[in-house]
Amino acid sequence: MTPAHNADGASSPPRSGTVVLGGMTPPRHTLGEVATDGAIRPDGRPAPALRAELRRIANARNALTIVMLYAQVIGIVWAASRLGWWMWPLAIVLMGRTHAQFASLMHEAAHRLLFSNRRLNDIVGRWLLGYPAFVPTDAYRRVHMAHHRREFGPEEPDIALYQGYPIGSASLRRKLWRDLRGSTGLRLLGAQLRGLVAGDTRTRRTTRHIIIVQLALAAAAWAAGVPLAYPVLWVLPFLTLWRVINRLRSIAEHGGLDADHDRRMTTHCVSHQPLWFRLVMGPYNLGYHLAHHVDAGVPWRNLPRYHRALAASGYISTAHSYASYWQLWRALAEGRVQRHT
Numbered sequence: 001m002t003p004a005h006n007a008d009g010a011s012s013p014p015r016s017g018t019v020v021l022g023g024m025t026p027p028r029h030t031l032g033e034v035a036t037d038g039a040i041r042p043d044g045r046p047a048p049a050l051r052a053e054l055r056r057i058a059n060a061r062n063a064l065t066i067v068m069l070y071a072q073v074i075g076i077v078w079a080a081s082r083l084g085w086w087m088w089p090l091a092i093v094l095m096g097r098t099h100a101q102f103a104s105l106m107h108e109a110a111h112r113l114l115f116s117n118r119r120l121n122d123i124v125g126r127w128l129l130g131y132p133a134f135v136p137t138d139a140y141r142r143v144h145m146a147h148h149r150r151e152f153g154p155e156e157p158d159i160a161l162y163q164g165y166p167i168g169s170a171s172l173r174r175k176l177w178r179d180l181r182g183s184t185g186l187r188l189l190g191a192q193l194r195g196l197v198a199g200d201t202r203t204r205r206t207t208r209h210i211i212i213v214q215l216a217l218a219a220a221a222w223a224a225g226v227p228l229a230y231p232v233l234w235v236l237p238f239l240t241l242w243r244v245i246n247r248l249r250s251i252a253e254h255g256g257l258d259a260d261h262d263r264r265m266t267t268h269c270v271s272h273q274p275l276w277f278r279l280v281m282g283p284y285n286l287g288y289h290l291a292h293h294v295d296a297g298v299p300w301r302n303l304p305r306y307h308r309a310l311a312a313s314g315y316i317s318t319a320h321s322y323a324s325y326w327q328l329w330r331a332l333a334e335g336r337v338q339r340h341t
Contacts, residue, residue: 020164021152024256024331025265030319040313044263044294050309051295054302057116061301062108065284066128069101077233081226088232095233096241097280102133103246104284104300110141113299131213134192134238136206148296151266152259158250165256169333179247185239249281252325253289255332267293269321270328271311273304277325290316 034042039050046054076098080091108114109125122137130137146155152162178184195207221229257266269290277287286292288303291310298306310316322328 019159021159021162022256022258023164023166024268025258025260026320028262028265030317031262031264032314032317032319034313034315037313040309040315044310044315046295046298046306046309054295054298054306056302057113057299058301059115059117062114066105066124069098069105070128072101073098077221077224077226077229080229080233081224091233092237093241095237096245097283099133099238099242100245100249100281101283102129103135103242104282104286106130106133106135106137106140107144107286108284108300110137110144111296113297126209127213131210132217134189134210134214136192136195136203136210139203139206148293150259151254151263151293152257158254161247161250162254162257165251165332167333172333175247176244179243180240182236182239182243184243184247189239245281248329249286251332252328263290263293264315264320268328269316270325271316271318271321271323274324290321 080087106129115121126137143157195203218230267290273287285300285303288307291307
């Protein structure tokens with residue numbers, strides 16, 4: 001979709017009654033000029049020397065991160081099984097966060113930034129990160145690359161999630177309630193399981209692999225003497241809390257924006273990444289989303305450095321970024337013009 005531009009350069013929502021985009025694009029005049037210091041190019045991409053540093057993959061550290069993630073899962077299940085009934089609600093909440101962690105690292109593997117060895121990257125991305133979290137990693141990679149080639153373009157996979165903002169607060173609450181009660185998750189899971197009878201051989205095979213991994217997780221919980229751990233601590237958070245987390249994070253990335261050659265017009269930027277957000281909703285630096293879209297080849301560990309370089313160059317400024325996630329979510333839910341601090 002090609003955006004029309006009004007007088008101040010902001011993208012105007014299209015006249016279509018089915019897809020409404022561009023309601024929250026910043027005025028183009030608020031986008032700063034990049035300083036000509038050589039480190040950052042005018043379009044935000046790093047110059048070759050900086051780019052080579054930013055694109056280094058920390059193989060050993062990433063392997064340890066995955067080990068620690070699985071240790072965390074085991075620790076949560078152990079605590080729920082040993083500390084009493086009161087620990088189960090807390091464990092469910094923690095597992096919602098855990099699904100965000102699995103999804104974030106799977107996303108890294110989809111970009112082939114988890115390990116420099118491509119075969120290892122893909123095996124881990126599928127079998128240890130994607131399939132346990134009900135994600136067909138290779139299919140995700142295909143549609144996600146379309147998202148990166150042109151946000152809000154004709155192949156954008158998440159247009160339904162990003163369109164129509166800003167919306168009323170009551171509408172957003174209804175969406176989040178559908179997520180929290182499991183309606184969204186059950187609908188999506190049902191559609192995914194229909195892959196077992198899909199006409200495409202690759203889809204059928206991947207769906208079978210996901211089910212095999214899920215059965216292995218259930219068997220592991222049974223063998224550990226905690227059979228309820230799989231349905232209550234893994235599937236339930238996936239269907240409920242993870243859906244809430246995913247929606248809030250996703251609309252904070254692209255909600256209400258539109259197709260444009262400038263990534264600052266297609267991706268929101270929140271200037272401060274607070275600890276609570278990094279722990280719960282945007283683990284592994286997922287919140288540095290504008291930097292990720294400007295150069296999708298920068299591994300997650302280097303995104304904070306890249307974000308700082310973009311800010312220092314003038315590519316990111318307070319004139320078109322939000323001071324906090326609460327400010328952005330309020331703007332998404334109340335239809336307010338973007339306010340900057």
